[in-house]
Amino acid sequence: MAKETIRVVLCGDDGVGKSTLIVSLVKGRFISNLQDVLPPVTIPRDFSSSPYSPKSTILVDTCNANQATLQRELKSADVIWLVYSDHDSYERVSLYWMMTFRSLGLNLPVILCKNKCDEYGENTAAVDSTDTKVEDEEFIPILMEYKEVDTCIKTSARTQFDVNQAFYLCQRAITNPIAPLFDARVGELKPLVVQALKRIFLLSDKDQDNYLNDDEITTLQRKCFGRSIDINELNFIKKALSDISSPTQEYDGYMLYVPDKGITKDGFLVLNKIYAEKGRHETIWGILRAFQYTDSLSIKDKALFPKLNVPDTSSIELSPKGYRFLVDLFLRFDKDNDGGLNDTELTFLFKCTPGQPKLWSETNFPYSTVVNSRGCITLQGWLAQWSMTTFLDYKITTAYLVYFGFQEDARLALQITKPRKMRRRAGRLYRSPLSDRKVFNCFIVGKAKSGKSSLLESFLGRPFTETYSPTLGPHIAVNSLELKGGKQYYLILQEFGGQENVILENRDKVKNCDVLCLVYDSSDPESFSYLVELVKRHEDLKDLPVVFVALKADLDKVQQRCYIQPDEFTEQLFVDHPLHISSTWPSSLNELFIKITEAALAPGKNTPGFPPESKINEAEYRQAVMIVASTVGFISLFTFTVMKLLKPFKDGS
Numbered sequence: 192m193a194k195e196t197i198r199v200v201l202c203g204d205d206g207v208g209k210s211t212l213i214v215s216l217v218k219g220r221f222i223s224n225l226q227d228v229l230p231p232v233t234i235p236r237d238f239s240s241s242p243y244s245p246k247s248t249i250l251v252d253t254c255n256a257n258q259a260t261l262q263r264e265l266k267s268a269d270v271i272w273l274v275y276s277d278h279d280s281y282e283r284v285s286l287y288w289m290m291t292f293r294s295l296g297l298n299l300p301v302i303l304c305k306n307k308c309d310e311y312g313e314n315t316a317a318v319d320s321t322d323t324k325v326e327d328e329e330f331i332p333i334l335m336e337y338k339e340v341d342t343c344i345k346t347s348a349r350t351q352f353d354v355n356q357a358f359y360l361c362q363r364a365i366t367n368p369i370a371p372l373f374d375a376r377v378g379e380l381k382p383l384v385v386q387a388l389k390r391i392f393l394l395s396d397k398d399q400d401n402y403l404n405d406d407e408i409t410t411l412q413r414k415c416f417g418r419s420i421d422i423n424e425l426n427f428i429k430k431a432l433s434d435i436s437s438p439t440q441e442y443d444g445y446m447l448y449v450p451d452k453g454i455t456k457d458g459f460l461v462l463n464k465i466y467a468e469k470g471r472h473e474t475i476w477g478i479l480r481a482f483q484y485t486d487s488l489s490i491k492d493k494a495l496f497p498k499l500n501v502p503d504t505s506s507i508e509l510s511p512k513g514y515r516f517l518v519d520l521f522l523r524f525d526k527d528n529d530g531g532l533n534d535t536e537l538t539f540l541f542k543c544t545p546g547q548p549k550l551w552s553e554t555n556f557p558y559s560t561v562v563n564s565r566g567c568i569t570l571q572g573w574l575a576q577w578s579m580t581t582f583l584d585y586k587i588t589t590a591y592l593v594y595f596g597f598q599e600d601a602r603l604a605l606q607i608t609k610p611r612k613m614r615r616r617a618g619r620l621y622r623s624p625l626s627d628r629k630v631f632n633c634f635i636v637g638k639a640k641s642g643k644s645s646l647l648e649s650f651l652g653r654p655f656t657e658t659y660s661p662t663l664g665p666h667i668a669v670n671s672l673e674l675k676g677g678k679q680y681y682l683i684l685q686e687f688g689g690q691e692n693v694i695l696e697n698r699d700k701v702k703n704c705d706v707l708c709l710v711y712d713s714s715d716p717e718s719f720s721y722l723v724e725l726v727k728r729h730e731d732l733k734d735l736p737v738v739f740v741a742l743k744a745d746l747d748k749v750q751q752r753c754y755i756q757p758d759e760f761t762e763q764l765f766v767d768h769p770l771h772i773s774s775t776w777p778s779s780l781n782e783l784f785i786k787i788t789e790a791a792l793a794p795g796k797n798t799p800g801f802p803p804e805s806k807i808n809e810a811e812y813r814q815a816v817m818i819v820a821s822t823v824g825f826i827s828l829f830t831f832t833v834m835k836l837l838k839p840f841k842d843g844s
């Protein structure tokens with residue numbers, strides 16, 4: 192609840208018992224002959240209050256002698272406790288008080304209270320049973336006419352009858368407001384509430400048979416109210432739903448409850464509507480809040496987008512808990528158990544969300560990942576897709592986990608990888624090996640028509656096609672793969688179409704690239720010079736691990752029309768010669784994807800410009816000899832070392 196303090200302003204005609212009610216509430220007993228106006232009284236939240244109740248509630252007494260003060264107090268109120276006690280003061284409720292509130296421009300909830308009810312019955316015990324009818328007759332026209340009137344209640348400051356309850360209703364008008372839930376004029380739940388409750392029904396219908404069975408209701412009850420439902424209460428609800436949907440009743444023709452199956456979605460909505468009509472707003476709010484709804488009936492941003500401190504060079508991955516939740520979700524929605532989610536199943540899965548993430552439609556989901564022969568996303572693809580989503584924009588993941596009904600803090604479904612460390616060699620920095628990451632991002636760059644898209648498609652296990660259609664914008668593919676030893680990784684491959692240069696100039700994008708895959712068409716003589724130019728143009732790229740690839744190995748290899756041939760070029764950069772592969776040879780592709788992953792895991796070995804360790808040692812050694820050879824001390828030391836090394840040989844021989 193946003194409000195920490197709420198102000199309850201008591202008003203009503205002279206002598207109706209305003210001051211006495213306040214004292215009665217605070218002291219717990221009746222005191223007569225009080226001063227006209229009491230100073231404001233602050234009542235702190237007690238330990239038994241709900242977490243949504245305010246920290247403190249201020250009760251403000253008023254009198255009618257000073258109109259200016261009265262008006263000022265009314266304007267500062269959060270809720271008005273309007274008291275009357277007899278026929279005359281009742282008449283003035285609509286003739287004077289409600290009019291006054293409206294003319295002052297107050298749009299506040301009003302709790303209408305008929306005090307001194309001890310005077311109407313012979314004794315208090317009798318009051319609530321015999322007098323109810325009269326009260327109802329008095330209250331109904333006011334409730335009908337003034338939507339501001341939240342609830343009506345009768346009290347007795349003398350006998351303490353329902354004084355606490357009246358106070359509670361004042362608080363409730365703020366903490367569990369009815370206005371956002373129910374449209375009193377048309378007598379229906381408001382559309383946003385209906386939408387939220389439908390989503391809650393979907394999430395609670397675990398076995399997805401469209402009924403809430405006893406177990407599901409019990410689980411829902413425990414989630415919302417922290418206790419299990421009483422069997423009698425449950426039977427009462429079922430009977431009530433059956434009764435009101437029987438012939439000639441209000442919901443004749445509706446299916447609200449089906450014996451042995453459970454409560455239907457309509458039944459669930461009608462039940463909540465009845466709660467609203469009966470003034471049990473807090474029950475509806477209890478349900479909504481358990482599912483993270485705010486007072487404006489949207490899901491809390493704090494739940495959708497929890498704060499996460501992510502170091503600049505870390506990445507975000509799904510935790511085992513996150514993967515488990517997504518596996519369960521997939522299996523639950525794969526109704527026909529064929530290992531793929533078809534359109535209907537996907538639509539149903541996304542029903543409790545605002546629709547598929549924008550990122551997904553932009554990346555041509557499900558064709559961004561593995562689909563089966565019927566074009567349905569498989570479990571492998573589903574997990575790969577979420578691994579990619581989490582890597583690219585983890586906020587999408589936390590939000591959707593909440594939409595899907597992830598019960599805990601969405602952060603528990605994620606893990607932040609260690610910040611990337613840098614090492615220094617020969618005066619240059621390079622990326623340290625990684626041990627805690629399993630999702631890697633690889634950029635595939637190369638001349639148009641060199642075969643990048645075909646590579647992405649084969650990565651997803653799709654058959655090779657001869658037809659060429661140029662890639663205009665970015666194109667992404669994600670899949671899992673296993674390295675020797677059985678460790679599983681996810682690899683995101685991206686090509687950029689016409690935007691290649693723009694992306695490679697963007698430092699943030701390059702920072703998030705784990706491996707750069709430089710491809711050329713070994714059957715096209717004009718293909719390699721493109722890469723040489725590209726490496727020259729973007730100096731930054733030399734800090735990334737790179738893998739050179741010669742595509743279309745099934746076609747005849749030609750001499751590259753370039754001042755330097757591919758093998759020579761890679762040698763100059765101290766990286767491996769291009770790997771020759773073909774999208775028509777699956778085993779060669781496998782080799783490549785493993786190589787890419789290994790380059791991501793051990794970036795140092797694949798970063799251009801670093802001679803292999805042995806060559807460095809040789810160079811350093813030669814340098815050392817030159818520096819120290821002049822000193823005699825070194826020579827003896829050196830000789831000593833050599834002798835030590837030689838000795839065991841001698842001994843052994």
Ligand SMILES: Nc1nc2c(ncn2[C@@H]2O[C@H](COP(=O)(O)OP(=O)(O)OP(=O)(O)O)[C@@H](O)[C@H]2O)c(=O)[nH]1
Pocket residue numbers: 204205206207208209210211212222223224225226227228253254255306307308309310346347348349350
């Ligand atoms: N029988 C009965 N008398 C009550 C009750 N509450 C208040 N009274 C009496 O009604 C009279 C007026 O009570 P107050 O509390 O002064 O009324 P008020 O609304 O503050 O009146 P003003 O200060 O004049 O605006 C006192 O004599 C109270 O003892 C009640 O619940 N039952």
Ligand SMILES: Nc1nc2c(ncn2[C@@H]2O[C@H](COP(=O)(O)OP(=O)(O)OP(=O)(O)O)[C@@H](O)[C@H]2O)c(=O)[nH]1
Pocket residue numbers: 638639640641642643644645646656657658659660661662663688742743744745746772773774775
């Ligand atoms: N023989 C043979 N042809 C290939 C191979 N890979 C791709 N092709 C063909 O080469 C042409 C271009 O392939 P794409 O994968 O679209 O090339 P691209 O690099 O994505 O092209 P752009 O999107 O324009 O940059 C297509 O006609 C493919 O069928 C291969 O390994 N062998």
Ligand SMILES: [Ca+2]
Pocket residue numbers: 209210211226227228229252253254
């Ligand atoms: Ca008073």
